[in-house]
Amino acid sequence: MVDRRHLVALIPIPLLVLAQAELLARVLTGNGGVALLALVVAARAGVIWLNRYLGQRAAAATTVRLRMRFLRSPGSRAGEVATLVTRGVDAVEPYVAGYLPQMVLAALVPVAVIVRLAFADVTAALTIAVTLPLVPVFAALVGAHTRDRTKTQLDALSALGGHFLDVVKGIGTLRAFGRAEAQSVTVRQLADQHVSATMSTLRVAFLSALVLELVATLSVAMVAVPVGLRLLDGGVALHTALLVLLLAPEAYLPLRAAGAQFHASAEGKAVLDQVPDLPSDTGCPAPDLLGAEIVFESVTVRSLRDFTLRIAPGERVALVGPSGAGKSTVLGLLLGFVRPDSGRVLVGGVDLRDVDQAEWLRRVAWMPQRPTVVPQDLSSGERQQVALNRALAREDAGLFLLDEPTARLDPETEAKVLRDCRGFLRGRTTVLVAHRPALLDEVDRVVRIEAAA
Amino acid sequence: MRVGATRIGLAVVVGALAELSGVALTATATWLIMRAAEQPPMAALTVAIVAVRALAMARGGLRYAERLTGHSAVLRHAVELRGRVYDSLLRRKNIPSGDALTQLVSDVDKKLDVLLRCLIPASVAGLVSLVAIAVATSWPLTIGLLLTGVALPLVSAALARRRLSTCAPLRARLADHAVFLVHGREELVAFDLLDDELAKAGRIAKTLASKERTADLTALAILVQFGTALLMLTQGDPAWLVLGAIAAFEVTLPLTTLAQASPLGDPAVGWGRDELPTPIISAGTDNSGPRVHLAGKINSATAVPLAGRIAIVGPTGAGKTTMLNAIARQLEPCRGALADAHVFNTTVRANVLLAKPDATQEELDRAAEIVELDLDWDTRVGERGEQISGGQRQRLILARTVLADPEVMLLDEPTEGLDPKQADAVLERILANCRGTAVVVTHRMEQLRLFDHVHHRGPVGDEDVRRVGQPLVTDLDELGQRAG
Known part of the structure; x- marks a missing residue:
């Protein structure tokens, strides 16, 4: 259902990230290379442009396929289907063109960074190699802890959304019986109750985001401070120190970006999960009705x-x-x-x-x-x-x-x-x-x- | 609204602090390394080391706080916005159609989403950029941030707007087609028209997909980000400033994409305020007895005193329902109840009780008995509830009307969908228990004996058909004035 060929165009990105950090460190230490750096920056922008272009094309192809599938085997609620084939499938674009490439980068870039740093500064490479897996591990832990609560919460939220829609659609009826004013309070009360419940779930759910941010920033501090101290006694070259400082955040960046796109992608994934199977319409020939009981x-x-x-x-x-x-x-x-x-x-x-x-x-x-x-x-x-x-x-x-x-x-x-x-x-x-x-x-x-x- | 704005403002400030600590972390760490390379005494670095560690902690904590305050502010705003949308609907004289109401609800949700995912991040980026510009006082950085934070998002939004206006009619056609395919699905399958209709929809979907794509300017924003850094380097700006600038740009990069989904790129989503049309409030109550002028699809307005049990009969298409609706519009709510109604997503009991919330179980049972309602009181009905047949739905709505016992009861073919014997018996009991006036559209001649007056709608003649439209509007306006 989903086109993935566009992801191949991501392969040059880790190499360009390494080249850019290398050259930036060289320029900052006063060893020239500005022209080469400009070239690498231009190449990086070009590759990103190409990726976006291919991603959008893949998303468009997926969207057409999805729309046709939904129209061929629609559910029974016309309004939902109409929303699904127009706005609903839009959610697939961030998934195909945004989230999928980001997940590929989250796998490729950290590996490239760790390998390069292993040659420059083993301590830094180890720090990243140890802290980086904490992010998905902790996210999974928090996820497992909040899954049931989140599920209940989502059901409650959709029930709440359904309630508002239901009340609004029936406002004519409520008014005919003089009950419309009373609902004005109910609409607010119900929404209010759910806000409190939702916030208590979010406090836990966002913990995984907190860990992601903390790990990313703390490890920069954990890499930068020791490297700085070793610079003091001349244990390491400035170029290497700068390379470590520039590359360390790059290892965490794709994961953070993927995390940021998780919400939009979840919606797209939910749409993909709803894709109905094609009805199989093979059967034996119909009997002749003229003589059939x-x-x-x-x-x-x-x-x-x-x-x-x-x-x-x-x-x-x-x-x-x-x-x-x-x-x-x-x-x-x-x-x-x-x-x-x-x-x-x-x-x-x-x-x-x-x-x-x-x-x-x-x-x-x-x-x-x-x-x-x-x-x-x-x-x-x-x-x-x-x-x-x-x-x-x-x-x-x-x-x-x-x-x-x-x-x-x-x-x-x-x-x-x-x-x-x-x-x-x-x-x-x-x-x-x-x-x-x-x-x-x-x-x-x-x-x-x-x-x- | 005040409280809501304060909450959202707080989320923006916390968000900006989180991003600023990130930028400051990069700048301080760079300064630390560049300074360490000069091999100063250890004491010269102590403050920077403490700052790096503190900023690293602060960034994570603040980011967490931002997400919580942001979500809390938007959710609280949702409560208020929904309440206000409902209230403004209440004050309107004419309730929009079902589709328009559904659209209204999804627009409200979209506005909230835009607030959380576009407006708050955009404000955060704006605040961070201002601080960065003030601290760095570097003209390449100022111009670069203006480009990535203002110019590119504006261009991106303009492109999105242009795309939307080309796509909107296609999307509307696709949505219509989808509704048609769902409602008419069984018929289309039965008449072997499904493949033709799907092919038509497929052509629209393909055209739409080719027009939905738009140029992505993120690559351009990245070019500006590093172009500025290169310019600052050649100018001889210190390393901490250059890397800090690159970090500050990161905050503005998402704006180019966000702008497409913002009100700038999609005017339909609004700015998070409800922009409903000014409500029309019907003022004053007419204390004289209800007197309604029966008029309908055609221009022959007939004044009939609204009293007793009135049947409206006439051939198919003569405008009987139009007439009933015209009467309903003239009556104050509570006084007249039109038994064409919404079945709410709740129990049968709650659905019927809404006509009279303080009704006793005896009253409920009596209403059910009158209309022969055979549903369990605790069965959940409505879109998410159990499927009930057309006749059961009809009787549920009738039970509600009977319980309300309004001064004027308006019934449009109330017993269609019930079998004849049941239909006559139910209507007879409803009329016998109606304390006020009843106006009933019916086709069953057998029922006419139950009424005091029978109003015949004549067939629509040729000259009347030509006059449908303009005269109809004039008539109803006139009616409204006379009633008001």
């Missing part, structure tokens, strides 16, 4: 309990029953959008689960309860009619599924719709959900679905 074999899912039903080819069945009993679920099962928790749906003896969904759906005409793939500037009743006409236009379909085809229609329109359907559906396998009694005259059989106890 449809059988529900003690299906249990959502509110349906042990639901059993046989539909003969060409039969028209109406589903009635109280709301919430599972009428639309039966249609969802026939479409393959709902899978039974237990039991089976068989078409011509084949489990619908094993049938290629795309091919199956080409044989089914469906009119949903709330059509969305219709012009939205129509009234709900008009949208309903458009969807019905579209379903009935599929003359070659072998199964017609109509979910409350005349809901939201006035009686006159309903009568007209029923007239149109009557001739058309005769002899075609049809399952329709009906609340209105007028519909029941149009079918061969009425099946009542009772609400589960």
Whole structure:
């Protein structure tokens, strides 16, 4: 999913860091080399520019792939998906172009620095080699200690964010019942409680950052002071001392930068973790519906309990029953959008689960309860009619599924719709959900679905 | 706000002190080494050695303190900002749409994030630069810091702004497409249109990706950093000053990238203040009895006394819902309750209770009985709660309205989604228990016997269709004036 080829361009950086420190020490000791230093500085800037450029290109490619993946298998909450494919995937850029390169540098640069210092000043090299691992070790310790608390905290925070959104979205309702003013206090109180809880977690969580900073600065002091003292009695050359002073912070810098980018990258990583798997859509060919019997074999899912039903080819069945009993679920099962928790749906003896969904759906005409793939500037009743006409236009379909085809229609329109359907559906396998009694005259059989106890 | 500003100011000061101790550490350590090379008596170095050790400790501690004060300040600010956003919504006459509200909430979060990750670090860098300029009094350093701290971030922000304005329409189209793909997914799959729609979205995503990339100026900032150092070296500035300057530049380097996400680069994120439109407060209460002029999608306004049980019937698309909404807008809150409502993320009990918080269990049970609500009182519902069917949701909302027992009850197809027998029985009981006025949009002719008045909306004729738009607005304005 994530492009990593751009990381190769980081390889020259440790060498340029060494060269720059070397030359700076030479210039500071008055041995010339300003022109060479300028050249190295220019090369370093050039390599960094190239890295940023390649990183952004890799991030852009990743972003396109992610967007397509999220759109192909989206969740059920439209708002979340819309945010995810626009702003959400933006978080991947700091991860790909910022955090990943920084992690590579955090591995390469300290090694280069320690190796170089080993030749210049063994004590300094050892100091860095011993203190540097303390950073990840301590970070892991603090992380392990705070993981559970942080997790609870994050859940609480997202619940809090959810609460604010929920209250804001329902403000019209709150106002209608005169409850909006009272919530004004609740919104503040809840947020206030969570601030206190969050701060107590952060005090521990930031300890790893404290250690990182302390180790980085203290080791500079630990390297600089002894080197300074050895300079006093001439035990070491000025050039070497300066090299140690310049290189020591460079060893810690990439780790500190990676730490600083950890937050932005965590968001990007969270987005990457949400990437859904591609649905595998291979199945056996769909049976011919002209002669196939449809059988529900003690299906249990959502509110349906042990639901059993046989539909003969060409039969028209109406589903009635109280709301919430599972009428639309039966249609969802026939479409393959709902899978039974237990039991089976068989078409011509084949489990619908094993049938290629795309091919199956080409044989089914469906009119949903709330059509969305219709012009939205129509009234709900008009949208309903458009969807019905579209379903009935599929003359070659072998199964017609109509979910409350005349809901939201006035009686006159309903009568007209029923007239149109009557001739058309005769002899075609049809399952329709009906609340209105007028519909029941149009079918061969009425099946009542009772609400589960 | 005062307290909030003080907290944020404190975070900035602590942050600047942390960065300054880092810069001072580099400068002092360099001075120490350069001085030691001259082999002075040990005593000449004592102060520097103590300073190096103290600064090393101080930097770590201060950095920790900065992160805590910064987060604390922003979180406290979040409480205040959310509260104020909510209050200003309260004072508005018209509540924005659901999408606009969602946008508002995410904008608030984004503002807080910008405060923590852009504005505080930028202020810290500014303060550090000022101190560095004052202490060093070196013109290359002054110019260099102005370049990396001000000029480059401004250019970077301008580039980001330009990129955003090219990308904004594409992003909006992609978001619309995403919503469409989610809502219409099952239909698109069923009608074999999914691949076409995905391909369309894919083309937008590719165009967007090619336009989202922008020139990164960090390399340029690094060039300025070391260019300045080279200039200072050739000028003969002392080593401690040159290395201190390089360290000071480090503080300003991130600004070039940060500027892109700041309000300078993205005007939509704001400056951490809530900039909601001025609230419109409806003043005064009309003490005369409610009298509402029924008007709707078309220009034939009919004055009907608002009393008793009124049914609104008419063909699909005649403007029945529009009429009901027009009535709702004229009524004071509390007096009329439109039963088209949000189901909150909480228990069924809390959802219903909000209509009357002091209701007893008996009252609750009675409301549930009237609307045949068969949900457990402690079931969690809403977006994070249990999935309930359309009919259950409808009855939950009805239970709330029944419990509120408002003076004017407005119901838009209240029993659609319920089976006919249940629908008629529930509506009959609701009307029998309604102490005031009830206005109900319905399609079921069987229910009309339950009403005192039946208001027919005529079909929308050709000449009316042409007039939809302008006359509608005029009518509603007029209505508002008469009601107000």
